[in-house]
Amino acid sequence: MTKKSKAKTANTSAVDTGRGVINHNALAALVTSKLFKPQVVKAKKGKGSFKRSNKHSGQESYLIAA
Template sequence: MAKAKCNPQPNEFNKDTEFGRGEIKDNALKAVVTSQLFRTRVVKAKKGKGSFNRKMKHRGKEPYSKFSSKWILNRAFFLLRVKELFD
């Protein structure tokens, strides 16, 4: 025989859900909707469109990417040398 499923019916309002609002006094619906549970999340696709992951050795090589710290330091030292030559 199959086990009988037991669905416990709560006698009182279930207060186990944490909304991150402390004690709700005035507008319970607003407190629920503006809580962390309803915050939008961005999920990176694992397959399909938008799922491509570049390998670490090729990251940052695009011309539109941010400059690397190595490039910035080289540029700073170059400018210091040029300044010393002309002063």
């Protein structure tokens, strides 16, 4: 009989942490990765959507331009 060679498969998880090979603490590396970064979404309508910035920021005033 012939011996069948087993191909070595790397232990890769489905989640890409962006840290390369994790040797010591996989859970700590997962929690501190970019995957668990909180995403802040600014409201466009309703409560919390008011912006104090100028509507035409970056433009000179009429008196300065004249």
